[in-house]
Amino acid sequence: MAAKPPRRTPQRILEAARALYNRFGEPNISTTRIAAELGISPGNLHYHFATKNALLDALLADDLAALDAVLAQAPAVRHVDEAWQCVQAQLALAHQYRFLLRDLNELLSRNRQLEQRVQAMMARQTAAARALLEGLVHGGDAQIAPAEIDDLATALVLVLNGWHNFAFARAPRLALEASQAPQTLAEGVGRAMGLLAPCLTPTARDTLARLRQAAESGPEGPPLATPGPAAAMAPATPPAARSLATG
Incomplete structure (x- = not known):
């Protein structure tokens, strides 16, 4: 070879x-x-x-190209298992580029062009989420009033873009470990898809429950446990990391 x-x-x-x-x-x-x-x-x-901004622009371009390929799948979704795959792909990509969302406020304060590109990205995500929800309705797996689709699509995008920040804040030390990534991803997909559960038909809801159980009790084990107060108050960034900026 x-x-x-x-x-x-x-x-x-x-x-x-x-x-x-x-x-x-x-x-x-x-x-x-x-x-x-x-x-x-x-x-x-x-x-x-x-420059460092040129490096950031290149990373963002890679992220957006991959995201657009994932979002292109949304209009074809008709059933809850297909929706799961689409949501999982988006959350996995968010994990690969999680610094973009975790450090977003700092990055936006330095880069006006980034602000515009992120806004456009979220608009495309929301449009794809609407298409996914409408597809579930057309496929017979969900019953959602047209007036409720926009709110549900926005909530779905909010969870997808905020999940890794939530997981990091909940358990900073664990979140830095690569071994925790499968658990964090499985739980995040389950939480995002859980937003749809009240709108699903009984059969589709059963399918979603099986998907969540299979993902969250896979070989990697159950989702991250919420740490006690001492762990929750630990600094998010190891002290040694702060010195890297001047290396």
Whole structure:
């Protein structure tokens, strides 16, 4: 079998930046730290991405391209198992780029163009959520009054975009561990789809219950337990991470 071609430097930079941003937060990571992670010079990194904003723009472009591919599936949804897959794909993508939502206020304060792109992204997400809900109605799995679809679509997008922040705030130390990701994802999909439960037909509701049970009791175990007061008050970012911004 032929060996895979080596990844190009820009791709390696983006992957390293995303991993560091996800773990420590974008404001806490400098381009110097990213270069050190890759074993390249800062000058080499800046040859490909002149500024930190250029690096952020490239990561956002990758995220939005992947998200648009996922959202394109929504109009074809007719049944609750298809809706589950669509919601799961969106939440998995949000996990891959979770720093964008976790650090959003800070990022928006520095980048006007980012604000416009995020607003457009949320508009597309909401339109896709409406299409998904209308598809469930047309497929006979849900009964939703037309006047209620907009509110339910907005609530669904809110959960999809806010779930990882909620999970991080609930258990900061656990949320940093890669081993917790499957549990967090399974619970998040279940919570998002749970918004639809009151609108589903009895048969579709039974299907949703089976999907939630299978996801949340898989080989990774049950969803994250809510920590006690001491764990909940622990700092969200390890002290050592704060020094990375000046590395």
